[in-house]
Amino acid sequence: MKGLYYNGTQAVYREDLPIPVPGEKESLIKIRYSAVCNTDKEVQKGYRPSFRGIMGHEFVGKVISSPDPALIGRRVVGELNASCGTCIYCRTGRPTHCSNRKVLGMDSKDGCFAEYMTIDTSLLHIVPDALPDTQAIFTEPLAAALEILTQVHISPDKNAAVLGDGRLALLTAQVLALTGVDLTVIGRHPEKLELFRPFAKTTTCGVKEGYEYVAECTGSESGLPQAMELVRKKGTILLKSTYSGTVSLDMSMVAVNELTIVGSRCGPFEPALRLLTDNKIHLPEIELYELRDYEKAFASTAFKAGFSFPS
Missing domain, CATH: 3.40.50.720 (NAD(P)-binding Rossmann-like Domain)
Structure with missing residues (x-):
């Protein structure tokens, strides 16, 4: 599998990464588009010094397998933070601040700068049919x-x-x-x-x-x-x-x-999807690259740069 791997010092493009195997509560996603966030650039500067793995957390993908049969074949976006459900923050309604959370592309969890990714199924949100991928990619930052x-x-x-x-x-x-x-x-x-x-x-x-x-x-x-x-x-x-x-x-x-x-950090996905679908938010087009050209994507001065993956 092709992917962009952070080795603790820098991002490295690789073609030898294994396709991930989803856990019991996870879904397997084939990535369609992923986008570069400023936080990804900061990871390269040492923002997450302990992280080793595939970078990226903004994506649109297709569900290949899932414990929820209704999701299979659907286009989805997904949240960053997988919570444990048992710590003090999970028990008091603050799961995005879970003491044991795994964060896509940043902390203990491979992200979306690769052909495939696994993610906790509860974090997925279906993309409305009327919303194109190139707009749905803005769901997480919105x-x-x-x-x-x-x-x-x-x-x-x-x-x-x-x-x-x-x-x-x-x-x-x-x-x-x-x-x-x-x-x-x-x-x-x-x-x-x-x-x-x-x-x-x-x-x-x-x-x-x-x-x-x-x-x-x-x-x-x-x-x-x-x-x-x-x-x-x-x-x-x-x-x-x-x-x-x-x-x-x-x-x-x-x-x-x-x-x-x-x-202020992560926020609600469903209102973001509604605003995008209803054309209440107007954004420039994303500038797309192949994953191997990640250096150009990271250096791009466009409003938003990212990666497209073959269907």
Whole structure:
């Protein structure tokens, strides 16, 4: 089997990987498309130093075998985190924070940068017939953007800023725009900011203490300190970035200014599928490569890059 394997130092393209054998509760998926996330790039920089295995967690695939016969032959997308069901977080309704969780392409579980993958059947979601693969591939990152709305009530009579002008920022901004909030997107690249103009104000320089909510979507260590400058006292920072590295902050200012910082990660798939199917979210096309050309995919400046696999 062809796959992209992380050996602890770098990603390596291989053609000698065994087709995985599903466990008792798992399904075998033939991958149709998989997409590169910024987190995958951070894995290469040491974000998950203990991981060894096939990378990738954003995919659309076809179910080859499953303990649920109704899924066989269906197109599916899938969640990242396989939980144990018994730890304190699973028992208290927080399975994505399971103490023993396995995370696709990042922690104790091979991912989707390969021809086949196994996944816990409970994590699968059927792709509606009307939704093409090249749009369904955005389900996971859109779900992550939607997680914000499960965590924080966004008052539509206040204002918000999205910090960043990349993929996650575009998804997060469109989700926030659905609430009717007065939205500004702050980025570094005027050409990228053009994508945001249909639903948000755009600028390359935000207003200090100008926003009640600031969604930090830069994917960079510099994002959180900048967000703290932009948010108003008693405001809320929504932290979406994950990266390899640490940030030095004056945490006393969080206390003095009574700021709320909300970490936000994985989110609900079914609402994401509905929004995509109903054309409520508008995204550029994914730029596709063969798996052997992974270096080009990882270096691509396109909105989204990924891999296509023969039928």
